[in-house]
Amino acid sequence: MTKNKYTNLLLQTLGCFISAAGIYSFAVAAEVPVTGIAGICAILYRLFGIPMGLSNVLINIPIILCTYKLLGRSFFIRSVYCMVLFAIFTDYLLPLMPVYQGDRDDLRRRGRRYRRCADLHEQLEHRRP
DSSP: OOSOHHHHHHHHHHHHHHHHHIIIIIIITTTOOOOHHHHHHHHHHHHHOOOHHHHHHHHHHHHHHHHHHHHOHHHHHHHHHHHHHHHHIIIIIGGGSOOOOOOHHHHHHHHHHHHHHHHHHHHHHHHOO
16 A cells, blocks of 8 residues: 555556456456356356346445454445445446457366366375375
């Protein structure tokens, strides 16, 4: 966090846009698994057509309320700002932009290759004395 509040606001807005663009335009469009709240939102979008931004806001409400209790009013306000901005970007702005149409099979192959490397790493870790 910088000392200038306008710089912070700009960086938060930019971060929300990049995050929303990455999830909406690349991960969901290419059917690449996403984790966390965004992953749950992507599943709800795929199965039921629930807008990702709306489900993101609804799922994050309990988490945001906990931030108010644990981390204070300032963090709470910044979190609500970013949550709402992410929802607006995901549901209204990004559908107007082009979606990634790359090689989905290549992304899936890379995912399988990563899982094989992770499995090999886990096996090697268990062999150590």
